[in-house]
Amino acid sequence: MAWCVSKGNIPHFETSAKEGFNVDAAFECIAKNALKNEPEEEIYLPETIDVVDGGWPQKSTSCEC
Numbered sequence: 001m002a003w004c005v006s007k008g009n010i011p012h013f014e015t016s017a018k019e020g021f022n023v024d025a026a027f028e029c030i031a032k033n034a035l036k037n038e039p040e041e042e043i044y045l046p047e048t049i050d051v052v053d054g055g056w057p058q059k060s061t062s063c064e065c
Contacts, residue, residue, distance in 0.1 A: 004010040011033070013026040 001012045004012040011026075011029050013022050013029070015022045015026050017023055
């Protein structure tokens with residue numbers, strides 16, 4: 001625990017995988033800290049294509065010979 005404090009107050013959890021003690025809390029803390037440190041990016045939304053009303057050329061059912 002002293003090591004965690006000396007390295008910049010890193011969160012410390014006593015866990016037991018065998019008993020299932022505090023494992024979820026440790027992973028949740030890691031995930032929240034990782035997301036908090038992630039730079040926020042603008043979401044890319046491409047233009048939509050209307051495939052129902054003429055988005056694709058319609059195949060002719062008649063013979064074009």
